[in-house]
Amino acid sequence: MRERLFWILKNYGVKDRIAKAFLEVPRESFLMKRYPLSYVYEDVVLVSYDDGEVFSTSSQPSLMAMFMEWVELSEGMKVLEVGGGTGYNAAVMSKVVGDSGLIVSIEYSEKICKIAEENLKKLGIENVIVICGDGYYGVPDFAPYDVVFVTVGVDEIPDTWFEQMHEKSRVIVPINLKLSGRQPAFLFSKASPYLVGGYKLETRFIKAGGKLGNLLERNKKFLKEFPLSKVISISRPFLFLELVDILTRKLTKIDGRFYYVDDRGAVEFLNGEIRIYGEATEIENLLSQWERCGYRGFEHLTLHIGYNAFSRVSCSI
Known part of the structure; x- marks a missing residue:
């Protein structure tokens, strides 16, 4: 057999x-x-x-x-x-x-x-x-x-x-x-x-x-109060949030909304925009790189997961 x-x-x-x-x-x-x-x-x-x-x-x-x-x-x-x-x-x-x-x-x-x-x-x-x-x-x-x-x-x-x-x-x-x-x-x-x-x-x-199976819950404790610094309109927010999920290891979810959280700031993901509280350099960099790659889904990108470095994406050939 x-x-x-x-x-x-x-x-x-x-x-x-x-x-x-x-x-x-x-x-x-x-x-x-x-x-x-x-x-x-x-x-x-x-x-x-x-x-x-x-x-x-x-x-x-x-x-x-x-x-x-x-x-x-x-x-x-x-x-x-x-x-x-x-x-x-x-x-x-x-x-x-x-x-x-x-x-x-x-x-x-x-x-x-x-x-x-x-x-x-x-x-x-x-x-x-x-x-x-x-x-x-x-x-x-x-x-x-x-x-x-x-x-x-x-x-x-x-x-x-x-x-x-x-x-x-x-x-x-x-x-x-x-x-x-x-x-x-x-x-x-x-x-x-x-x-x-x-x-x-x-x-x-x-x-x-x-x-390995409770990242959202573990990250809740990092969500703090930061002043609203900017609001950015975004195309294809679903695809961008999936990129952030894979690359950053910094997502949490509260009251049905997803947030990126670190020591300097937080990002709230909404339909059609993101709200940045405090600083979120990694997210702003990722957004610029993603835009240059034509707003593609992760299936069509090269991913660089950072360890003591900001994660990034590059355009696959």
């Missing part, structure tokens, strides 16, 4: 080394629910665990294979996986990176995390370390990583991950967009002080628990 999945992946154009890794790992060993083997090796999302309290899925194999290709996963790499679930994806990646590589997989649910540990142990997979905890913090003990591989929807790419990557490391990540409810995946490379990259495709993953 595994051969069927191998040929499905090959038909997607997946390279041999990655497709063969799926041949080496029995997917059914990571499913706590029973399925016919003919279905286990279809290119589908499967529920891997559900006890009515916690829930985990085994992602669509072709999507995971594409993620592996996009980050150029190869032998000897060290990978931080965020959202490990019951361990299947980490097991497949362990075959790609080989004995000289390492997968560090962090899972928020302690119950599911323990299941992953047991599943990997039963198969004798020794180059995967499973960590039970909040993926927001990464795992600094094994840093730096060549790849950060995220299989849950997150509200942001936190500073902690950036610090645990070396120059040119890649991150593939689905980001929860707060306005539309979309969850597009993005591919970035580290080029200090930025992560530089852009949109890849639409996804639908389980939303991360812990700090």
Whole structure:
């Protein structure tokens, strides 16, 4: 049956080394629910665990294979996986990176995390370390990583991950967009002080628990009283707000309205205009750059997420 999945992946154009890794790992060993083997090796999302309290899925194999290709996963790499679930994806990646590589997989649910540990142990997979905890913090003990591989929807790419990557490391990540409810995946490379990259495709993953899933709530405490300094009319405000969401990690929502907040000011997003209270240099810069790029959606821009630097956008060719 595994051969069927191998040929499905090959038909997607997946390279041999990655497709063969799926041949080496029995997917059914990571499913706590029973399925016919003919279905286990279809290119589908499967529920891997559900006890009515916690829930985990085994992602669509072709999507995971594409993620592996996009980050150029190869032998000897060290990978931080965020959202490990019951361990299947980490097991497949362990075959790609080989004995000289390492997968560090962090899972928020302690119950599911323990299941992953047991599943990997039963198969004798020794180059995967499973960590039970909040993926927001990464795992600094094994840093730096060549790849950060995220299989849950997150509200942001936190500073902690950036610090645990070396120059040119890649991150593939689905980001929860707060306005539309979309969850597009993005591919970035580290080029200090930025992560530089852009949109890849639409996804639908389980939303991360812990700090990776409550950014709007965490940012509420930063909203303070500042004097109104200017009002700017804006075209396509929805698209601009999504850019701000992805790039700045500084959004909050109060009484149905979105705000950008930092130490020097706040920005209120309204239909057709933005109101700036105090200073908001990052937002004004982003607005100018976005206008120069023709008011495009994030799918058609190169994104530069700043760490101790203002985020910015540039026009894709």
